[in-house]
Amino acid sequence: MARAREALLSPADQERLRALRRMKAVALAALGIMAVAFVLAFWLQARYPWLEYVRAAAEGGMVGALADWFAVTALFRRPLGLPIPHTAIIPNRKDEIGRTLGEFVETNFLSAEVVRTKLSETSIAARLGSWLGDPAHAERVSSEGSTIASAVLRALSDDDVQSVIAELAREHLVEPEWGTPAGTWLQRIVEADAHRGAVDLAVDSIATWLDGNAAAFQGLLSRRLPGWVPRLAHRFVDEAAYNEAVRFVRAVQADPRHPARLALDGYLARLADNLQHDAGTRARLENAKAAVFDSPRVGALAAEAWNAAKTGLLSALADPESGLRRRAAAALAELGGRLATEEPLQRRVDGWVTDAAVFLVDRYRHDIASIITDTVERWDPAETTEKIELMVGRDLQYIRLNGTVVGALAGLAIFAVAHAVIPV
Numbered sequence: 492m493a494r495a496r497e498a499l500l501s502p503a504d505q506e507r508l509r510a511l512r513r514m515k516a517v518a519l520a521a522l523g524i525m526a527v528a529f530v531l532a533f534w535l536q537a538r539y540p541w542l543e544y545v546r547a548a549a550e551g552g553m554v555g556a557l558a559d560w561f562a563v564t565a566l567f568r569r570p571l572g573l574p575i576p577h578t579a580i581i582p583n584r585k586d587e588i589g590r591t592l593g594e595f596v597e598t599n600f601l602s603a604e605v606v607r608t609k610l611s612e613t614s615i616a617a618r619l620g621s622w623l624g625d626p627a628h629a630e631r632v633s634s635e636g637s638t639i640a641s642a643v644l645r646a647l648s649d650d651d652v653q654s655v656i657a658e659l660a661r662e663h664l665v666e667p668e669w670g671t672p673a674g675t676w677l678q679r680i681v682e683a684d685a686h687r688g689a690v691d692l693a694v695d696s697i698a699t700w701l702d703g704n705a706a707a708f709q710g711l712l713s714r715r716l717p718g719w720v721p722r723l724a725h726r727f728v729d730e731a732a733y734n735e736a737v738r739f740v741r742a743v744q745a746d747p748r749h750p751a752r753l754a755l756d757g758y759l760a761r762l763a764d765n766l767q768h769d770a771g772t773r774a775r776l777e778n779a780k781a782a783v784f785d786s787p788r789v790g791a792l793a794a795e796a797w798n799a800a801k802t803g804l805l806s807a808l809a810d811p812e813s814g815l816r817r818r819a820a821a822a823l824a825e826l827g828g829r830l831a832t833e834e835p836l837q838r839r840v841d842g843w844v845t846d847a848a849v850f851l852v853d854r855y856r857h858d859i860a861s862i863i864t865d866t867v868e869r870w871d872p873a874e875t876t877e878k879i880e881l882m883v884g885r886d887l888q889y890i891r892l893n894g895t896v897v898g899a900l901a902g903l904a905i906f907a908v909a910h911a912v913i914p915v
Contacts, residue, residue: 507881507885510885511880517888518891522556522891525552525556525895529549532545532546551901551903551905552898552902553895554898555896556894559894562890563888563890565577566581566887567879568876581875582873586867589864593861596863601859606845606848606852610841619830620829620837621831624824624831625827626820626824629820634811637819638808640804640808644805644808649798653793660793668777669773670767673776675763675767678763678764680759681760681763686756694740694743701737739751
């Protein structure tokens with residue numbers, strides 16, 4: 492069982508265990524040496540009186556070694572398995588030790604003053620900027636951020652996101668009244684002649700289409716003529732219609748004050764006014780809007796928008812050469828350069844970080860410290876004892892060794908003083 496538990500220890504803990512065993516052997520050897528010296532001196536002191544001093548030193552050394560062995564052992568377990576009061580302190584008072592340690596950390600380390608003082612002495616922004624200014628580091632942050640963002644996107648429920656998008660669209664797009672805002676917007680466009688470009692584009696597009704689609708006019712009007720009209724007349728009518736359409740469009744292109752343009756301007760101005768002041772026009776617009784954005788259609792549009800956005804984002808996040816990834820890495824490197832060189836920005840960032848850390852520590856320090864308390868409470872008493880003994884047990888064995896040496900010197904000094912003061 493013991494070997495199985497040792498096999499589960501980390502390499503560092505295994506090394507600590509070997510060091511602990513070595514020091515236990517050294518301390519036990521010191522006790523053995525004192526015991527052998529005491530037996531020999533006690534046996535031969537009648538023949539060699541000076542051995543009385545050796546016996547006194549060995550006797551004191553044994554007492555010191557045994558006392559310190561008892562004290563050290565009592566921290567972790569019951570000496571010799573005896574139910575002696577106030578022994579096995581760590582396993583018996585594990586939870587109290589955890590609470591005390593948590594309170595100590597909370598009081599002395601998680602205070603606003605300590606955190607603010609420490610952070611004020613640390614150039615956080617400058618160090619971060621120097622690190623982030625390296626293109627390799629910026630690329631690494633971009634890559635890690637892309638991985639996290641991809642995981643978040645995949646973890647999101649498509650149905651929930653689509654519902655949110657649909658609700659937002661309905662709340663901010665469909666439910667608000669369109670007539671008055673649209674009329675105001677259209678009126679400003681007409682008054683500023685901002686629609687001229689759109690009209691020119693439409694006319695140019697029609698002219699281009701006419702130039703390339705003369706055949707589309709064949710039979711457009713002639714098929715409606717009576718059957719007794721000659722075929723030659725059919726062709727003449729179609730060509731006349733085509734030529735008239737081309738002349739009309741060319742005239743509109745050439746004349747900024749063409750009657751068709753003025754008629755369109757007047758129509759747009761009347762439409763803008765009606766949208767603002769005519770209830771019937773606004774009602775027709777609202778009915779058309781409701782027909783286009785009925786509830787099922789809004790849901791379908793939300794689903795299409797989310798699926799397209801999600802697919803595009805996942806593709807861009809997964810490709811190291813995508814524009815999104817390259818721009819993110821470049822932006823991070825640029826931010827790092829600014830943080831490393833601009834002192835006003837450094838001061839602002841350091842202030843934000845310090846204020847945020849102080850706020851979090853001041854508000855949640857008890858919760859943070861409770862991690863220690865809760866963790867220790869969950870530990871098994873035997874496991875807790877083993878962990879602590881591995882960490883400090885080697886140093887505690889020096890107490891046993893020092894107790895042996897100090898006890899020997901004290902025994903020798905007491906015996907020498909007694910012989911010097913009290914005549915035999």
